[in-house]
Amino acid sequence: MSTIELTNxxxxxxxxxxxxPSHTCPYGLKAMDLLRRSGYEVEDHHLTTREETDAFKAEHDVKTTPQVFIDGRRIGGYDDTRRFLGKTVVDPRATTYRPVVVLFAVTALMAMAASYAVSGNPFTLRAAEWFISFSMVVLALLKLQNVESFATMFLNYDLLAKRWVPYSYIYPYAEGMAGVLMVAGALTWLSVPIALFVGTVGAASVFKAVYIDKRELKCACVGGSSNVPLGFVSLTENLMMIAMAVWMGLGAIGAVPSPHMM
Structure with a gap:
């Protein structure tokens, strides 16, 4: 009795x-990895010179490389290969909350880690303070990566910046300085008024633009190149600054317990 082995x-x-020698296409590497993880045996052809690359593009009437072929059919580049394999392709112009979700998740973990290092307990009042102040610092850092781009986007909706343009450049420095001082619990007389001022103006500006004027704008909260929609996130950023300023102000006058004094 014979056994027939069926193989795919x-x-x-x-x-x-x-x-x-001076350049390896990153999308080529990503396409190869994607194909291999999808169960394909990949026949890899290198284009080793600019002339060879240009000749390949002309032969197949394409503008970019890499190019993937399956069963003799040209699939296309990396994004085309993802679509062919039924995977999602991110639209760079699409609005997304991912940057702020990641930011707040990381600053929350940083705050709990710092609290644990200091007191052995990650869930403390100090951790809550650090979460807000760390968030302020990181948000300022993202804006300061490209102040010009941030200022341009900020001028679309901030009430004070529209009247006095230099404020759009001052804002991220003020937010960052207030955040650093609040992390240290130092110079409360300076950090509290700054956070209270920029937070109040910011909250009023966002509320007017989004909830009164009903404008659809991109938020400058995580920098000038973000696709985060203006609204709840930016309002939350400003309300957090206001809350932190009020809390630390009350702590400075002894109206509430201050973790800095513990």
Whole structure:
């Protein structure tokens, strides 16, 4: 009695990608990894010179590399390959809350880690203070990566910046300085008024633009190149600054317990 062994032929793909002494195409590497993780055996062809690359593009009438072929059919580049394999392709113009979700998650973990290092307990009142002040510092840092781009976006909706343009450049420095001072619990007489002022103006500006004027704008809260929609997130940022300023102000006059004194 004979046994017939049935085997599935391996899925095969051919990729042509730039691999030069001074440049290796990152999308080529990503496409190869994607294909291999999807169960394809990849036949890898390197385009090692600019002339070879230009000739390949002209031959196949394409503008970019890498180019993937499966069963003799040209699939296209990295994004086209993702679509062919049924995977999502991120639209760089689409609005998203991912940057702020990641930011607040990381600053919360940082605050709990710092609290644990100091007191052995990650869930303390000091951790809550650090969460807000760390968030202020990181938000300021993102704005300061490109102050010009931030200022341009900020001028779309901030009430004070529209009247006095230099404020759009001052804002991220003021937010960052207030955040650093609040982390240290130092110079409360300076950090509290700054946070209270910029937070109040910011909250009023966002509320007017979004909830009264009903404008659809991008938020400058995580920098000038973000696709985060203006609204709840930016309002939360400003309300957090106001809350922190009020809390620390009350702590400074002894109206509430201050973790800095513990």
């Amino acid at each position: 032929p391996a899925k095969k793909a051919v990729i042509h990608r730039m691999v030069m």
